[in-house]
Amino acid sequence: MIIESRGLTKSYKEVKALQGLELSIQKGIIYGLLGPNGAGKSTFINIVAGLVKADGGTLEIAGKPVITSNKAVKGMMGFVPQDLAIYEDLTAYENIAFFASLYGLRGSEKKEKVEKALEFVALADRKKDLAKNYSGGMKRRLNLACGICHEPEIIFLDEPTVGIDPQSRNHIMESIKELNRMGKTVIYTTHYMEEAEELCDQIGIIDHGKIIAEGKLRDLQKIISENELIYIEIDGDASSAAETLADIKDVLSASAEEEGILVTHNGEEHVLGNVVNKLTVSGLEIRKIESRMPNLEDVFLSMTGRTLRD
Amino acid sequence: MKILNFFLVYAKRTVRDRMFFMIMLLFPVLLIWLLGNAFSGIMGDQDSEVIAKARMLYMVEEETELSQSFEDFMVNDENEFFEFTKTNDRDQATEDIVRNRYDAFVVISSDSMEVYKNSNYNFNSSLGELILKSFADDYNLMYEIASLGIPIQNGGQTSMEMPDFTEEVSFDRERTPGSMDYYGITISTMFLFYGMIFLGTYFAENQRIRTADRIKASPVSMLSYQWGTALGSVALLAAQSTLVVIVGILVFNVYWGEALHIGAMVLFGEILMVSLLGTLVGLTVKNENLIAGISQIVIPVIVFLGDGYVQIGGGPAVQTIKKISPMYWVNHGILDAIYLGDYGKAYTSLLICLGIAVLSTIAVLAVNKRREVSNA
Numbered sequence: 001m002i003i004e005s006r007g008l009t010k011s012y013k014e015v016k017a018l019q020g021l022e023l024s025i026q027k028g029i030i031y032g033l034l035g036p037n038g039a040g041k042s043t044f045i046n047i048v049a050g051l052v053k054a055d056g057g058t059l060e061i062a063g064k065p066v067i068t069s070n071k072a073v074k075g076m077m078g079f080v081p082q083d084l085a086i087y088e089d090l091t092a093y094e095n096i097a098f099f100a101s102l103y104g105l106r107g108s109e110k111k112e113k114v115e116k117a118l119e120f121v122a123l124a125d126r127k128k129d130l131a132k133n134y135s136g137g138m139k140r141r142l143n144l145a146c147g148i149c150h151e152p153e154i155i156f157l158d159e160p161t162v163g164i165d166p167q168s169r170n171h172i173m174e175s176i177k178e179l180n181r182m183g184k185t186v187i188y189t190t191h192y193m194e195e196a197e198e199l200c201d202q203i204g205i206i207d208h209g210k211i212i213a214e215g216k217l218r219d220l221q222k223i224i225s226e227n228e229l230i231y232i233e234i235d236g237d238a239s240s241a242a243e244t245l246a247d248i249k250d251v252l253s254a255s256a257e258e259e260g261i262l263v264t265h266n267g268e269e270h271v272l273g274n275v276v277n278k279l280t281v282s283g284l285e286i287r288k289i290e291s292r293m294p295n296l297e298d299v300f301l302s303m304t305g306r307t308l309r310d
Numbered sequence: 311m312k313i314l315n316f317f318l319v320y321a322k323r324t325v326r327d328r329m330f331f332m333i334m335l336l337f338p339v340l341l342i343w344l345l346g347n348a349f350s351g352i353m354g355d356q357d358s359e360v361i362a363k364a365r366m367l368y369m370v371e372e373e374t375e376l377s378q379s380f381e382d383f384m385v386n387d388e389n390e391f392f393e394f395t396k397t398n399d400r401d402q403a404t405e406d407i408v409r410n411r412y413d414a415f416v417v418i419s420s421d422s423m424e425v426y427k428n429s430n431y432n433f434n435s436s437l438g439e440l441i442l443k444s445f446a447d448d449y450n451l452m453y454e455i456a457s458l459g460i461p462i463q464n465g466g467q468t469s470m471e472m473p474d475f476t477e478e479v480s481f482d483r484e485r486t487p488g489s490m491d492y493y494g495i496t497i498s499t500m501f502l503f504y505g506m507i508f509l510g511t512y513f514a515e516n517q518r519i520r521t522a523d524r525i526k527a528s529p530v531s532m533l534s535y536q537w538g539t540a541l542g543s544v545a546l547l548a549a550q551s552t553l554v555v556i557v558g559i560l561v562f563n564v565y566w567g568e569a570l571h572i573g574a575m576v577l578f579g580e581i582l583m584v585s586l587l588g589t590l591v592g593l594t595v596k597n598e599n600l601i602a603g604i605s606q607i608v609i610p611v612i613v614f615l616g617d618g619y620v621q622i623g624g625g626p627a628v629q630t631i632k633k634i635s636p637m638y639w640v641n642h643g644i645l646d647a648i649y650l651g652d653y654g655k656a657y658t659s660l661l662i663c664l665g666i667a668v669l670s671t672i673a674v675l676a677v678n679k680r681r682e683v684s685n686a
Contacts, residue, residue, distance in 0.1 A: 049523070049527040051526055074527065074529040084519065099524060101312070103529065146524065147524075
């Protein structure tokens with residue numbers, strides 16, 4: 001394991017950000033840390049990056065305890081914060097060169113790695129422009145380049161696609177895959193389940209400072225695969241209809257989603273008939289009924305009763 | 311060597327900041343020019359014309375020895391008191407006096423002189439009257455001697471041509487700072503305080519945009535970051551004050567006398583003080599707007615108390631309050647060194663600045679330590 005945390009705790013006054021976080025991440029994978037805002041993702045990243053210290057528990061990176069030997073492991077990590085941590089009055093080249101120099105890079109080696117990072121994020125042709133003249137997506141890419149220019153073994157990406165255009169988002173997603181192909185371990189936090197599904201080899205679902213489920217996407221789907229999902233599109237108020245359906249025997253959960261209701265049930269044959277009957281009695285017109293494979297959102301919903309964006 | 315990276319980034323970013331150029335270079339030069347000119351004549355400027363020349367009109371009614379002597383010794387003799395204009399129109403001359411175009415009007419007849427004064431310019435016209443009276447007394451004396459047949463040696467030399475055996479002694483003989491000198495020095499010390507805002511907000515901005523987190527996540531110590539950036543501030547402020555002093559000397563003739571090295575030493579002490587104080591403020595306050603807001607209030611007070619705008623008078627209480635201003639120590643340290651040759655205040659000022667710099671350094675170390683403990 002390249003990262004291993006045991007019983008990690010951290011509190012900010014009354015708020016318990018981490019409550020005994022247990023996590024094991026293998027070398028060379030993309031690990032997605034998935035959870036809603038305030039679940040503890042950024043706190044975990046900040047502890048690993050050495051920005052804050054844990055109140056308790058242990059954390060090891062490449063077999064070295066982080067709490068006592070931060071500097072020894074910092075050189076092998078790259079940190080890409082959620083905010084745009086770049087200097088807008090410096091050029092892209094100057095930004096990357098500055099952050100590269102903090103990792104001891106100098107002279108021709110530094111120049112070579114800075115050029116490589118610029119190529120990697122497709123900013124080489126705009127390297128002499130001040131960052132303040134970049135679009136939001138370009139700034140995000142520069143933010144990424146500043147974190148990976150020293151070619152770290154482990155890269156932490158804290159919600160790197162927040163608030164950017166689809167083109168830049170795709171570029172960042174492809175960059176992350178490429179970094180992984182280069183043998184880097186990527187720890188990726190997001191509350192966008194689609195990204196996690198697309199990118200991650202392994203996913204940890206975090207809520208209230210604890211990992212509540214961990215594994216590959218298929219493993220997680222299996223958690224709720226014994227149950228079945230039905231999506232029913234109706235003509236009427238989906239929220240009140242969902243409340244009505246939740247009372248039916250063998251229905252595990254019913255929630256309003258877009259123009260319909262997502263019903264999780266235990267697979268009993270009579271459930272579908274009961275659901276349709278209840279909707280009809282309520283005077284609601286059914287437009288469409290479909291069976292669905294569970295996604296990460298469903299997994300999260302099933303385990304916490306909340307959606308990721310709550 | 312990592313300190314150098316922080317030094318360079320601070321210097322590069324600050325030099326690219328137009329506000330830095332405006333506030334730290336353009337404003338000081340403009341203010342030296344503006345205040346230096348506005349207060350010239352009030353602050354003991356030796357080159358300024360404190361008393362304007364008396365503007366005199368004269369009319370010769372009849373060409374006589376008297377009129378000849380008057381024109382030889384008063385009109386044609388270059389002097390610093392009068393500016394004579396001849397006229398032949400008595401009415402117009404009277405009108406000119408009434409309308410304040412001239413200070414006095416002298417009418418020279420065959421054997422007498424009449425002086426008409428402008429009461430609105432009493433000082434100049436009275437001065438004119440006094441000197442004309444002295445001329446008349448000298449003339450009368452020479453006339454009497456000549457009429458008694460006593461020969462006048464050296465071809466009729468008059469007392470007006472006698473060697474001057476008197477020496478004018480001023481009670482305020484030492485050089486005093488003129489307005490350009492005063493503001494050239496004061497503005498050089500004043501604007502260094504604004505360097506604290508640039509450094510303080512720089513640290514606070516790094517925390518806001520999380521570049522400080524990125525630095526903290528790297529294998530570099532936070533002290534390297536803090537010292538490197540503070541050193542960048544020291545270098546920039548040293549360059550800035552050097553430029554302002556050089557422009558002051560070359561363009562505005564600001565007088566630094568024999569004490570330029572003492573001035574440089576005191577200014578350097580001030581630069582160290584504001585840079586380390588700025589580091590402490592930036593790390594503890596963390597909010598750029600708050601730092602700028604507080605500074606906009608505190609710095610003008612420091613400058614005002616330090617005689618930065620005008621020299622403040624007042625009783626002992628006011629003089630004591632003035633001494634809390636760092637600007638007061640620095641300013642008077644340099645001025646006393648230049649104009650009184652007294653280096654004592656300059657050394658004291660340097661020691662105080664260095665003392666504050668050391669205390670700020672200790673406070674920065676304590677803040678770092680406390681943050682480590684609170685995170686542990």
